Amino acid sequence: MTDTGISRRDPExxxxxxxxxxxxxxxxEGQRRAMVAADPDALGDLLQDDFTLTHMTGYVQPKTEWLTDVRSGWMTYHDVRDVEVSVAPGASTPSSRSAR
Known part of the structure; x- marks a missing residue:
């Protein structure tokens, strides 16, 4: 059994x-579209309250701070190109690396 309660051999x-x-x-994908559209309300709806964004500098930014930066135009995304997106078995969030 996995931590999701699903047997690895169970086809269902x-x-x-x-x-x-x-x-x-x-x-x-909805998050990526909302980032490029500079739509912090859509992002807020898609993200859990405890969401954090880890920047390439290593800075871990809380959701509310990041959405404020998106809303003000301080954080602007013209395009998001994924280098890698994966979902680990039993995970509740995808893991991604994006290029500028």
Whole structure:
């Protein structure tokens, strides 16, 4: 059993894991669109309250601070190109690396 309660040998469980991974990827795609559109309200709806963004400098920015920066135009995204996006088994969030 995994921490999601799904047996690794259970075909239905495999379908559920695939569905969860697809939903996480769809949410992440929505985040990317909202970033480029500079839509902090859409981002706020897509992200959990405890969300943090880790910048390439290593700075870990809380959700509310980041959304304030997006709203003010301090953080502007013209495009988001993913280097890697993965969803670990049992994970509730995707892991991604993006290029500028």
């Amino acid at each position: 469980g495999m379908d559920r894991r695939d569905d969860i991974a697809a939903a996480l990827r769809a949410n992440y």
